Amino acid sequence: MSPFTEDELTGALRTILADDAPGLRVGPGDDGALVDFDSALEILTADLLVEDVHFTLDTTSPRDLGYKSLTVNVSDVAAMGGRPRYGLVSLAIPERIEMPWVIELYGGLRDAAARYGMAVVGGDLSRADETVISVAVTGEVAKNRAVTRSGARPGDRVVVTGSLGGAAGGLRLVQANPDEVREALGTDVGRSLLQAFARPVARVEEGETLAAAGATAMIDLSDGLAKDLHRLCRESEVAARVHLSALPVAGGLTEVEKFLGVDAVELAMEGGEDYELLATLGPEVLPRVVARITERFGTPLTEIGEIVDGSGVTAVHADGTEHPLEPKGWDHFGR
């Protein structure tokens, strides 16, 4: 058992790091930092991907890994309503890694950079016992458009882009015996889940649209809805109610739940790595935003709950019963 959780450690470190530097609007603890950038704000964010913690070399191709490494950072920029600009990629690799693997990884980084209209402009390289990819991304957002985790108000609706649990389902399919998967499911079923795991999409345009429509708080779903909604509520000093029957469970997940021995709704709540955006906004603007995001980008935007006074998150079942939703999900330290 680990002596501290990631959130405990993060909390301790936030008290150490200065949050009153000149030009600093939002410091540690949100999806990214916000700093003055002349006429706009700059978003600064970083994510670490560690072999056998975030990925394994036998279930992820270097090209997918490169693509995903940049995408998860872009997702943090999107969660603040911004557009990514530049990336720095630092890579530590063991001796057994060959040059072509590294080239493929950078190819994936370049693919993702092109997809999001940004550029990887530098970084560092080192030896290590295991592969570590550390990415930092800068982004830009208009001064009055930045959305943090801390602005949710009672009465706001909770919305989520796309669907949930797909990446977690894909990961479990990747880890299962391929022959058994084929036999039980056929070759087509699960393809969208595998895709969700291997090539997550950062919702940049959707985040910009939500920010422009007046989203009061936003976070990207990296560690699972349960955990990340708790974080948003804690930062906003509010509580949330989530209607489980409203959750947009990823297509294919229900079909494979028996084979995988998992609960689709549980994966949607706690699976993590979906990189969808979770946002709160006033009920008056909701219909227009749903229509705009669906029409412009072909991305579903689903209302899954509401913000209320208090603290914590309550799960509401289809039959009306309720239970407190624990902040379970991915923790690099606690489990």
Next chain:
Amino acid sequence: MSPFTEDELTGALRTILADDAPGLRVGPGDDGALVDFDSALEILTADLLVEDVHFTLDTTSPRDLGYKSLTVNVSDVAAMGGRPRYGLVSLAIPERIEMPWVIELYGGLRDAAARYGMAVVGGDLSRADETVISVAVTGEVAKNRAVTRSGARPGDRVVVTGSLGGAAGGLRLVQANPDEVREALGTDVGRSLLQAFARPVARVEEGETLAAAGATAMIDLSDGLAKDLHRLCRESEVAARVHLSALPVAGGLTEVEKFLGVDAVELAMEGGEDYELLATLGPEVLPRVVARITERFGTPLTEIGEIVDGSGVTAVHADGTEHPLEPKGWDHFGR
């Protein structure tokens, strides 16, 4: 034997990464990237510190390690003539690391941030089998003041701030038996070497002054003078001649060279981790710059050679004999 060197890998990756993105002035391959930043340029740089590659936990305190991790990035900003603004720190730690160690590390990061007038504004945390510290720093420089590695011209003088070989000497003292060190050298000797190793100084004001005075090229000495001067020459498409007798060998290094069984001049040439600035500039401005940097900051600025046509670096001995200087020094892949 490793199948590729760091410079070979870096070279391959530079061809993959885009260098024509909007607003991008200098991409991968310099101390940092340079991007448009409204009225100024932004510097983006990243460095990775890996346990048992860049440091060992038994020879470096967490506070020194935090301090150094930020400083080596600030040094890259200084090498472009800029001032640091913000830092992102991503940390991967094994389970055996306790919370107080992490707190100390961040204390050291905060100390360094205060020293350089900047702030650590975010980052990431993860488990790993070994400790990895990944730091990215943004900095700012006026549009006409940025100095890259590529502007050195034949006739320029080669100068270096401070002294060389101190960090390498300190590392070797740290690795030696403490009792033997005390017995052979006394407690005072070597203190400046240990300090140079544990708490390197990034030459921010000196870099700004060199940039303002018209330095044509600049690089910080992270991997040793021999290697880093080769890099500067390669980027500038010129050659350099270095006068070995002019090298500002770190104080104390000559006293300990017999005890350590090392050659002081060799450590000064190839030791690495001094984080001094190596710059080139026209002979006409040299006396004024030397006076200014010495008087304002108490930092020696020493002329150690000159830029000539051609390629490669030539070492000139006190007796006038010459030999080609190999780009030996720290390589995370080649040795």
